[in-house]
Amino acid sequence: MTFAETLTELAAVDRRIVLLTADLGFEALDAFASRHPDRFFNVGVAEQNMIGLATGLAEGGFIPFVYSIVPFAIFRAYEFIRNGPVQHRLPVRIVGVGAGFEYGSNGFSHYGLDDLAMTRVHEDLTVLAPADFQQTRSILTATWNRPGPIYYRLGKDERITVPGLEGRFALDAPELVRDGSSVLLVTTSSISAEAAVVAQNLDARGISTALVVAAQINPFPREAIATLLGRFRLVATIENHFPSGGLGSAVAEVIADCGGSSRLMRFGATGEIDGRSGSTEFMHEMFGLSSARMTEAIAAAWAGTT
Amino acid sequence: MDDRTDELHSSVTGHAIRHLIIMQSKRAGVGHIGSALSAADMLAVIYRHLLRAATPNDTDRDRFVLSKGHASLALYAALFLRGWLAQETLDGFCGNETLLGVHPQHQLPGVDFSTGSLGMGLSYAAGAALAARLERSHRRSFALLSDAECNEGSTWEAVMFAAHHRLESLTAFVDMNGQQALGYTRDILSLGPLAGKFAAFGWEAIEVDGHDLEAMRSAAAAPTTGRPRAVICRTVFGKGISFMERQVAWHYLPMTDADFSKAIAELDAAPCA
Numbered sequence: 001m002t003f004a005e006t007l008t009e010l011a012a013v014d015r016r017i018v019l020l021t022a023d024l025g026f027e028a029l030d031a032f033a034s035r036h037p038d039r040f041f042n043v044g045v046a047e048q049n050m051i052g053l054a055t056g057l058a059e060g061g062f063i064p065f066v067y068s069i070v071p072f073a074i075f076r077a078y079e080f081i082r083n084g085p086v087q088h089r090l091p092v093r094i095v096g097v098g099a100g101f102e103y104g105s106n107g108f109s110h111y112g113l114d115d116l117a118m119t120r121v122h123e124d125l126t127v128l129a130p131a132d133f134q135q136t137r138s139i140l141t142a143t144w145n146r147p148g149p150i151y152y153r154l155g156k157d158e159r160i161t162v163p164g165l166e167g168r169f170a171l172d173a174p175e176l177v178r179d180g181s182s183v184l185l186v187t188t189s190s191i192s193a194e195a196a197v198v199a200q201n202l203d204a205r206g207i208s209t210a211l212v213v214a215a216q217i218n219p220f221p222r223e224a225i226a227t228l229l230g231r232f233r234l235v236a237t238i239e240n241h242f243p244s245g246g247l248g249s250a251v252a253e254v255i256a257d258c259g260g261s262s263r264l265m266r267f268g269a270t271g272e273i274d275g276r277s278g279s280t281e282f283m284h285e286m287f288g289l290s291s292a293r294m295t296e297a298i299a300a301a302w303a304g305t306t
Numbered sequence: 307m308d309d310r311t312d313e314l315h316s317s318v319t320g321h322a323i324r325h326l327i328i329m330q331s332k333r334a335g336v337g338h339i340g341s342a343l344s345a346a347d348m349l350a351v352i353y354r355h356l357l358r359a360a361t362p363n364d365t366d367r368d369r370f371v372l373s374k375g376h377a378s379l380a381l382y383a384a385l386f387l388r389g390w391l392a393q394e395t396l397d398g399f400c401g402n403e404t405l406l407g408v409h410p411q412h413q414l415p416g417v418d419f420s421t422g423s424l425g426m427g428l429s430y431a432a433g434a435a436l437a438a439r440l441e442r443s444h445r446r447s448f449a450l451l452s453d454a455e456c457n458e459g460s461t462w463e464a465v466m467f468a469a470h471h472r473l474e475s476l477t478a479f480v481d482m483n484g485q486q487a488l489g490y491t492r493d494i495l496s497l498g499p500l501a502g503k504f505a506a507f508g509w510e511a512i513e514v515d516g517h518d519l520e521a522m523r524s525a526a527a528a529p530t531t532g533r534p535r536a537v538i539c540r541t542v543f544g545k546g547i548s549f550m551e552r553q554v555a556w557h558y559l560p561m562t563d564a565d566f567s568k569a570i571a572e573l574d575a576a577p578c579a
Contacts, residue, residue, distance in 0.1 A: 018440070039440070044470075049429045049463035056433020056447075059418065061365070062440065064433075079423060080460075084430070087420055088412055 001028040002133040003095065003154055006140045007065060008032045011039060014145070018057055021067040022047045025097075029067065047077040054092040055084035063091050063145065069103065070096035070112030070153065078118060085149035086122045093144070094151045099129065099189045100240020100269065101283035102156050112153065113269050117245020119151045120218040127218035129153040131192035132160055134167030135215060142169055153217075155190025157280075162192045165213055172221045176228070180210035183302060184232040184262075186225070188214050188247045191240040194284065197291035198238065198298065205295075207302050220250045226258040233305055236265040236298050240289065243268030265301060267294050318354040318387040320347035320519065324546045325573050326383035326396070332566040334400035336408060340544035340556035342380040344483040344516070345450060348539055349377075351522040352448055352479070353384040362390050362416040368445050369418045369434040373427020374452035374481060375409035382406050385416040425458025427451065428478060432468045435476040435534075450479045454486035457495050462507070468534040469508030476534040477526055478504075481516065483543040487557050504536040516541035547572055 008031045011017040018039045019032050033040040043050045047068055054064035066073065073096040074081070085092035096115060103110035119127045126146060130136040136154060143150060164177045174186070178199060187195035192213050202209040212228060214221065229235055229251070237248040248266030255264060269287040277283065284290045288297075323346040331339050352370060359367030362385075372381045382399060385391040391414075398404035405414040409422030419430045431449035438445045455461055468476050482500060484491050491497055504511035510531050514521040516539025525537045543557075544550030547569045561569065 041436075041471075043467055044463075046460075046463035046467065048425075048460040049432070049467055052426055052429020052460070052464065053433035053436060053467065055419070056369075056430045056435070057437045057440075058433075059369075059430070060434055060437025060441070062437055080426060080429070083420065083423055083426060 002136050002158060003140060003152070004029050004032050006137050008035050010140070010144055011036050014063070016061060016063045018062050018064045019067065020050050020054060020064055022050050022072060024068050024072070047072050048080050051077040051080035051084055051092065051094070055080070055088060055090060058085065058090035058092050059088065063093065065093040065095055067095045067097070069098050069110060070115050071110060074115045074118060074151070081149070082122070086125050089124055089148045091147060092149045094149070095154060096151065097154045098156050099153050100191055101280045101287070102190060104280045104283045105277050107277050108273055113240070113242045114245070115153060116217055116239070116241050116247065117249070120220070120246075120250065123219070124148050125218060126150040127153065128215055129189035129217055130155065130215050131162045131165055131187070131189065131213045132167070133158040134161060135165060135169055135213070138167045138169040139215060142171065153189055157190065160190065160193045162196050162213060165192070169215060171216065172224065174212045174214040174216070174221050174224055174228075177211045177213055178209075180208040182208045182232070182234065183298060184210045184212065184228060184235045185238055186212045186214055186235065186247065186251055187238040188217060189240055191238060191289065194289065194291050195238040198294045201291060201295040202298060205299055207299060214247060217247060217250065220254070222254050222258065225251060225254050226260065229255065229260050229262045232262055234265070234298070234302055235262045236267060236294070238267045238289070238294060241268050243270055263301070263305065265298065315354045315388055318350050318384055320350040320517070321573070321576065322387055323350055323380055323383040326386065327379045328547070328566065328569045328573060330379055330382070330396065330399045332561050333397070335560045336400045337556070337558040337560050338376045338379065338408065339559070339561070340485070340550050340553065341374065341452070341483070342377045343545045343547065343550065344541040344543045345374065345377045345380045345481045346545065347517045347519060348450060348479050348481060348522065348541070349380045349384040351519050351526065352450070353388050355523050356448065356526055358445070366443055366445050369431065369447045371419045371427040371431045371449040372410055372421055373449050374424065374455055375421030378406070378408060378410045381410055381417070390416040424452065424455040425460040428461055428464035431476055431478070432464050432473055435468070435473040436471065438475055439473070446475045446477065448477050448479065450481065453480055453482045453484065453491055453497055453500065456480070456497055456500065465504065465507045465509065472532055473534045474530040474532050478534070478536045480536060480538045481541050482538055483541045485543040485552070485554055485557065489554055501536065501538040504538070509534050509536045511536040511538060513538040513540065515539070517545060546576065
């Protein structure tokens with residue numbers, strides 16, 4: 001697992017790095033645990049205490065990484081995150097694995113559809129959602145010793161890559177993966193590869209489409225996004241998150257605050273969560289996030305603007 | 307423990323803390339008096355005898371978490387008596403722009419962790435104890451919990467972790483005043499034998515009179531048995547002010563002028579223990 005491998009390397013050069021898990025990460029964390037056994041703690045199924053411990057460790061000068069699946073890392077422990085690392089501005093790193101519908105068959109309890117909304121409201125909580133495992137490596141390497149708390153929202157499927165991204169990441173500068181002149185797609189997190197397919201589909205239909213990966217959700221790179229938006233009449237955000245509170249809302253806020261006349265389409269998980277589950281692909285299809293459904297919707301909207 | 311600690315911090319007494327609680331809560335018109343009074347002697351022991359820190363900013367100082375943050379006034383009084391808080395600052399309690407609110411904020415020198423929501427402080431203290439162990443420091447961590455705070459499941463997550471990792475530098479003082487916001491703990495959510503619960507979870511648990519400074523001191527200062535230690539302190543809610551003792555109303559009520567005069571008269575008549 002790229003995250004754990006990278007962290008294991010960083011921990012070899014920085015003694016302040018400690019890794020805590022709430023009893024998740026089967027095999028994924030073994031490398032760290034065997035190389036740095038004195039700085040690896042499985043705290044048991046106790047996410048609240050895990051964040052509280054990390055707060056105490058960080059106050060003492062350590063850089064604790066805490067690891068779990070997105071909803072357990074964020075929601076079970078939310079008040080601890082808010083009152084602990086956020087309030088104290090301490091360098092606790094919350095690592096949530098499984099964005100959006102990545103735990104498709106596991107059901108609602110395991111989905112990460114509301115975490116961006118809950119985290120990005122806090123100005124001092126950096127929120128980073130890598131598009132693929134290559135970007136996970138560069139993001140971790142670029143940010144692990146940044147001041148204040150960080151939430152890393154990781155994808156779990158390491159077979160997926162975003163063509164043309166090559167793992168690039170720079171703070172406050174979203175990555176323009178491909179340029180175009182008609183439609184702008186802004187995406188984030190592990191659904192970015194699906195957004196890349198949408199861009200290809202639209203191009204194939206003669207709609208020149210640009211694709212931007214905005215892995216930095218908070219603080220949102222408002223100026224860079226505002227500049228990009230100015231070039232496009234039609235903008236679509238694509239995220240594996242509910243349509244409210246995440247990337248789409250962040251872009252809407254930029255339009256509202258900075259001015260702009262782009263039409264914004266926000267693609268997020270839309271539909272009733274009714275207990276049915278399936279693969280990530282199935283869930284994307286069911287909730288309007290498959291590349292086919294998004295391509296149709298955007299092409300129709302584009303036809304309406306011309 | 308260095309005997310000189312006693313000499314250095316001899317101005318920190320339960321009586322002096324109580325006096326400041328009454329003065330400041332009246333001046334500010336703010337409640338939580340009963341909870342602060344029940345913990346006054348516990349804070350006196352911690353700040354007089356136990357907490358080793360040359361200054362509040364010394365990185366290798368002992369850590370303290372007032373997990374029952376609503377007893378902040380007792381903490382501010384202890385910080386003042388320890389010499390870490392100016393009179394002028396103390397007199398700002400619950401005013402505008404103050405760092406001395408109803409619940410402690412870490413931005414105030416001497417407050418290691420902000421609290422206010424119950425059930426979090428023991429995790430912070432356990433993390434601080436773990437940090438000390440990783441650094442091979444001999445510093446200790448103390449947390450002061452309320453008994454009702456043990457209603458929170460997260461408290462027991464921290465209890466289990468500290469026991470499993472044998473965090474012997476961690477000491478939890480539990481203010482067992484038997485009351486919570488809306489009534490008596492035995493009526494709301496009975497805690498049963500609290501010392502027995504800590505012991506069953508693998509802690510060294512000692513039950514003492516929470517108004518007997520020497521008993522609390524010896525319990526906390528006894529040689530370590532390699533396990534975290536819980537000092538379960540039997541206390542009286544509102545201790546020291548006769549008309550507040552064991553009265554649920556004083557969880558929230560501020561004092562009238564008549565209440566205040568009577569309270570001060572009682573404190574003035576009491577021995578300066």
